[in-house]
Amino acid sequence: MTAEEIKAFAAEFDPQPMHLDEEAARVGMLGGLCASGYHTCAMMARLMSDGLLLRSAFLGSPGTEEIRWLAPVRPGDSLMVHTRVLETRSSASRPDIGFVRMLVKVVAASRTVMTLTASLMFARRRA
């Protein structure tokens, strides 16, 4: 994440001083310029697409149960995404679809910056 990318996303979607201006961010609770939590989500989605979803039978998601923004994402941070399957279940209404409930962790250096729990839909293998 570069400072330019952080400011560009924030300018379009989350134009708060802590995501746009080093000086304004310094006096806030997070003590310095940091990425919008929604920017971290968007980067997570990209990493998940490239690393997993585009090579799978991913069909979409009905939503996200919980997102925790645990630590600021700073300019220069490299994000890594870890996923863990919590449970799987068949769709009651559609036998060709299954739901996978996942815990997603976004890590920068050795800090967990964000966790997210969501359900994802995948096509089932034809019998």
Next chain:
Amino acid sequence: MDYFEDLRIGTRTVLGSHTFSADDIKAFAARYDPQPFHLDEEAGRRSLFGGLCASGWHTASVAIRMVVLERQRRAAERRARGETVVQNGPSPGLRDMKWLAPVFAGDTLDFVSEIVDLRGVRSRPGWGLMFSRVTATNQHGAPVYSYVGSLFVPRRPHS
């Protein structure tokens, strides 16, 4: 932004409207969520959603833009009246983000916010936590997106 003590559960705020163009949907998806149904009309038609539709993360990003811009509009009004402007803190997270129905190219969403909870923060005596449900409804009156966000709000300083 009011100080934490001035906030009330049940306060409802109209945030405004946003129309999702096909170009914007594809641009966001190409950068952040390159699923075929967010990039291509034909792939959208063949998908569960029935048409080219916005990434849920695009909808979420537009929603927070509406929240932040409305907050800044009210801050500007207070500044113009010579009143104190309170700067909010960060958000520690959100819950119950639901993508209830697809957001298709050309759809216009109306966004509304309602305070649903207010809680003290033991570890941060100068701050409270405000929880707000944000809901988006499309031009057919159907709810398409909702979540409950949280925000650190400063307490009034003791004089």
